[in-house]
Amino acid sequence: MAQNFDRTNPDEADEYFMDCIREGNLKNAMTCFDPDGVYMDKDGNAISGLANIEKVVANLCNMKPDLKIYKHKNTLVGKDLIYRLDKWTLTATDPQGNPIKMQGASAHIMRKNADGVWLWLVDNPFAASFFAD
Amino acid sequence: MTQNFDRTDPNEADEYFLNCVRNGDLKNAMTCFDPEAIYIAKDGNTISGFDNIEKVVANLCNMKADIKVYEHKNAPVGNDMMYWLDKWTMTARDPQGNLINMKGASANMMRKSTDGIWLWLVDNPFAAPFFAD
Numbered sequence: 001m002a003q004n005f006d007r008t009n010p011d012e013a014d015e016y017f018m019d020c021i022r023e024g025n026l027k028n029a030m031t032c033f034d035p036d037g038v039y040m041d042k043d044g045n046a047i048s049g050l051a052n053i054e055k056v057v058a059n060l061c062n063m064k065p066d067l068k069i070y071k072h073k074n075t076l077v078g079k080d081l082i083y084r085l086d087k088w089t090l091t092a093t094d095p096q097g098n099p100i101k102m103q104g105a106s107a108h109i110m111r112k113n114a115d116g117v118w119l120w121l122v123d124n125p126f127a128a129s130f131f132a133d
Numbered sequence: 134m135t136q137n138f139d140r141t142d143p144n145e146a147d148e149y150f151l152n153c154v155r156n157g158d159l160k161n162a163m164t165c166f167d168p169e170a171i172y173i174a175k176d177g178n179t180i181s182g183f184d185n186i187e188k189v190v191a192n193l194c195n196m197k198a199d200i201k202v203y204e205h206k207n208a209p210v211g212n213d214m215m216y217w218l219d220k221w222t223m224t225a226r227d228p229q230g231n232l233i234n235m236k237g238a239s240a241n242m243m244r245k246s247t248d249g250i251w252l253w254l255v256d257n258p259f260a261a262p263f264f265a266d
Binding site: 077087 | 171209210211238260261
């Protein structure tokens with residue numbers, strides 16, 4: 001079932017991204033990243049460049065995980081940036097058929113493109129591990 | 134003793150800010166904020182506008198709080214932004230002379246001014262409680 005998302009709304013922009021992941025639609029998932037986008041991986045490494053980010057997102061899309069946000073907070077910064085904190089759960093099955101359950105928290109930055117669509121500028125889904133002491 | 138800081142280096146820009154706070158130098162501490170900066174308070178409320186941020190920073194400066202960053206990580210975002218995570222401790226005395234010891238973790242964003250100086254765009258020193266569930 002095709003859903004419509006108004007990606008000029010930051011929450012729906014995020015919903016659209018998660019929908020792409022759930023459907024395993026890498027091509028559309030990659031339209032959710034700003035050209036300057038940075039992805040912070042689980043080890044805290046910064047991955048920049050859309051071609052590099054695509055490899056990470058491809059791994060996610062291949063699993064078609066069910067990614068859900070259960071809490072979030074957006075703060076507008078100037079006209080075209082949003083500081084976004086969220087908490088998420090992920091349910092998936094690995095290639096051997098074993099269930100995967102994960103949860104985490106993100107500290108993101110979104111930037112609005114020329115069409116008014118909110119894109120990931122900083123995608124840091126594993127922020128919580130930095131804060132765990 | 135006057136210290137020199139090269140504020141075109143993001144780490145020294147942060148050190149400069151902490152130095153201003155330690156010395157109770159509100160005027161110079163405020164030169165560390167981007168005109169569009171937001172500060173996220175302990176209760177999660179967003180404080181925007183220079184005058185409002187100045188009230189928060191004035192409280193810190195009045196205490197001459199000794200803030201130390203003991204772990205940090207930055208990742209450049211495009212040419213003029215920096216994603217900044219850190220962990221800090223703060224030692225100060227309240228107006229009654231009682232010792233205050235605090236610690237926390239920040240998820241911040243810096244932006245480079247036209248002079249190449251790194252300024253706080255998002256200052257969220259209390260990010261950790263959001264992540265603690």
